[in-house]
């Protein structure tokens with residue numbers, strides 16, 4: 716959806732455009748543009764701010780473990796393998812690399828590396 720909003724500000728010069736993050740649905744992360752953004756307002760002219768893209772990142776989780784007895788399932792007492800790098804490449808070609816934690820678990824957010832979280836369980 717593309718919405719164009721018009722706002723009139725009084726003074727030419729630098730204006731700050733700040734999206735109210737509290738109005739966005741929970742979990743939305745900015746994928747295009749910045750917030751807030753400074754724009755230069757010229758007297759008598761219309762200034763268009765950049766496009767602001769947001770989406771909800773998907774999350775991939777998994778576990779890498781030592782299948783001590785080789786039966787194809789993680790049994791009680793079979794330890795996770797720590798510090799294994801896992802790279803998840805999403806359908807847009809964006810790759811995120813994370814490491815397994817002490818339990819062998821990893822968590823990656825698909826849309827943005829800076830928003831990826833590590834989860835311990």
Ligand SMILES: [Ca+2]
Pocket residue numbers: 733734735736750751
């Ligand atoms: Ca904001």
Ligand SMILES: [Ca+2]
Pocket residue numbers: 732748749750751752764765766767
């Ligand atoms: Ca912006």
Ligand SMILES: [Ca+2]
Pocket residue numbers: 782783784785786787788789790793
């Ligand atoms: Ca096993």
